[in-house]
Amino acid sequence: MIIDIACAVFNVLFTGLFVLGLAGLLTWVERKQSAVMQDRIGANRADLFGWDPKFLRPIRRLGLFHPIADGLKMILKEDHVPPNANKALFNLAPFVSIFFALIAFAAIPFSDRFVVGGHEAAIQVAPMNVGVLYIFAVLSMGIYGVFLAGYASKNNWAFLGGIRASALMLSAEIAIGVSIIGVIMTYGSLEIGEIVRAQQSSPDDLLLGFLPKWGIIMQPLGFIIFLAAGIAATKRIPFDMPEGESEIIGYFVEYSGMKFGMFMMTDFVETIVIAGLTAALFLGGWHIPYFYPEQATAAVVILQALVFILKVAFMCWFMILVRWTLPRFRYDQAMRFGWMALLPLALVNIVLTGIMKVLVSG
Amino acid sequence: MNSSPEHNKRDYGLWQRTYVPEVFGGLAITARHFFVNLKNHIRRLIGRKDAAPGAVTFQYPEQRRPLAPRLRSLHRLTKREDGSPRCVACMMCETICPARCIYIVATEHPDPNIEKMPEQFTIDLGRCVFCGYCVEACPEDAIRMDTGILEFASYTRENMIYTIDQLLSHETAKPDAQDTQ
Ligand code: SF4
Numbered sequence A: 001m002i003i004d005i006a007c008a009v010f011n012v013l014f015t016g017l018f019v020l021g022l023a024g025l026l027t028w029v030e031r032k033q034s035a036v037m038q039d040r041i042g043a044n045r046a047d048l049f050g051w052d053p054k055f056l057r058p059i060r061r062l063g064l065f066h067p068i069a070d071g072l073k074m075i076l077k078e079d080h081v082p083p084n085a086n087k088a089l090f091n092l093a094p095f096v097s098i099f100f101a102l103i104a105f106a107a108i109p110f111s112d113r114f115v116v117g118g119h120e121a122a123i124q125v126a127p128m129n130v131g132v133l134y135i136f137a138v139l140s141m142g143i144y145g146v147f148l149a150g151y152a153s154k155n156n157w158a159f160l161g162g163i164r165a166s167a168l169m170l171s172a173e174i175a176i177g178v179s180i181i182g183v184i185m186t187y188g189s190l191e192i193g194e195i196v197r198a199q200q201s202s203p204d205d206l207l208l209g210f211l212p213k214w215g216i217i218m219q220p221l222g223f224i225i226f227l228a229a230g231i232a233a234t235k236r237i238p239f240d241m242p243e244g245e246s247e248i249i250g251y252f253v254e255y256s257g258m259k260f261g262m263f264m265m266t267d268f269v270e271t272i273v274i275a276g277l278t279a280a281l282f283l284g285g286w287h288i289p290y291f292y293p294e295q296a297t298a299a300v301v302i303l304q305a306l307v308f309i310l311k312v313a314f315m316c317w318f319m320i321l322v323r324w325t326l327p328r329f330r331y332d333q334a335m336r337f338g339w340m341a342l343l344p345l346a347l348v349n350i351v352l353t354g355i356m357k358v359l360v361s362g
Numbered sequence B: 001m002n003s004s005p006e007h008n009k010r011d012y013g014l015w016q017r018t019y020v021p022e023v024f025g026g027l028a029i030t031a032r033h034f035f036v037n038l039k040n041h042i043r044r045l046i047g048r049k050d051a052a053p054g055a056v057t058f059q060y061p062e063q064r065r066p067l068a069p070r071l072r073s074l075h076r077l078t079k080r081e082d083g084s085p086r087c088v089a090c091m092m093c094e095t096i097c098p099a100r101c102i103y104i105v106a107t108e109h110p111d112p113n114i115e116k117m118p119e120q121f122t123i124d125l126g127r128c129v130f131c132g133y134c135v136e137a138c139p140e141d142a143i144r145m146d147t148g149i150l151e152f153a154s155y156t157r158e159n160m161i162y163t164i165d166q167l168l169s170h171e172t173a174k175p176d177a178q179d180t181q
């Protein structure tokens, strides 16, 4: 009993701190990564109120004080509510947005099951047998925050942004859902931990003798569709027309201070969720290729969690790479892309997966 | 519906229209920049001086860009050997200045061989457009714009008005022309 509660508390704290910490770090990664990609240096000027001793110089040069300065700025800024806005909804929207983004990670496991004090546990907040469905449900709820923001601001640009976000979310979520069906068919489970375990093929069950049965190898088409739709679901470039800062500024145009910061964090948290989902469903989750531990000791569990975090970090890196490479789709292009490219391809993927399954088993 | 002129249309092949290969091509380019620059940054960090710079950034104001030799920067008045201004107050520059920002008051020069010299020579840099006409018009090579001084912004208009003493005190920029301050 005590152990169960301790595990739950640990998992909630660990996952929550992981997601929030990584989201904060991603603001820095985004700055620096984009700078390095573009032959620039990037933010390196913020110091501690002008205090710039030599031993802190490397941190300053790396721009690691900038996230702190950002946070401070957002907290200290005036929190303005437009006079015509619907105050209750206006204040509620960012919380809705970030809440659903934050709880999505609950279903994603960091490690395999292990035994602690006679109890079975895993580094996962909620090991539920409908994990995949849960994540989709929660991710699509996130659109309410965005749409409420656009609606409550009483600003036509924000309203347009909200509408665009809803349209985008519809086309993206359907493509995500359909593309994942191939994975579910292949591994035969809706629980993410189960799916990861199924990717962890035994040494004599490797594909072509050397490939681990990861989702990316078993479902390459599904992977690309999922990734494209997943990036669309994060509402970031190239699918940022809910924001579209050069045309409509977006659903958060009336927001300032920390509420704006929450919308910004939501984008990063969603990036992390999509990255975690991709890592778990397509990159073998905590699985280390060609490494088959006899039993789950503490070292193995820590190693698994580290490997999983590494995979998540890689996917975050990749998504930021995409964000700083591609230009924004036009609204109609994104719609056409979602409905006329991703969705049919995802359906084709299902049919192909079915045929493969019959061929392999039959 | 399709009102775009013919020359705006582009012919994309099927390969490009599938979009995915082009996306990966673009990602490969940016990823290559990322890794090459990261490698160079790290090599510089561990003290490899021969490493190529990881960024093209100049860390202004600590690090300044080299200036082109023909750059027009803040004016200066050149001097004779004895230190008196080379200017003979011919008013050529004042006349040609399109911004009308040069103001000269002439006076007698003690040396009878030289007719005149400026008593006042004022340039209102708040109005100057840095066309360089004054330099070209001067028959005596008495005014030049080669100080390399670029930062002379000021909070008041009065501070932008440079008098003869200030203009005479400016030095030419060093030949390797990093802009100085
Ligand atoms: S640079 Fe042009 S505008 Fe400026 S003082 Fe000379 S002539 Fe006048």
Ligand code: SF4
Residues within 6 Å of the ligand: B086, B087, B088, B089, B090, B091, B092, B093, B094, B104, B134, B137, B138, B139, B140, B141, B142, B143
């Ligand atoms: S043109 Fe030359 S010599 Fe004549 S007034 Fe101007 S600076 Fe003096």
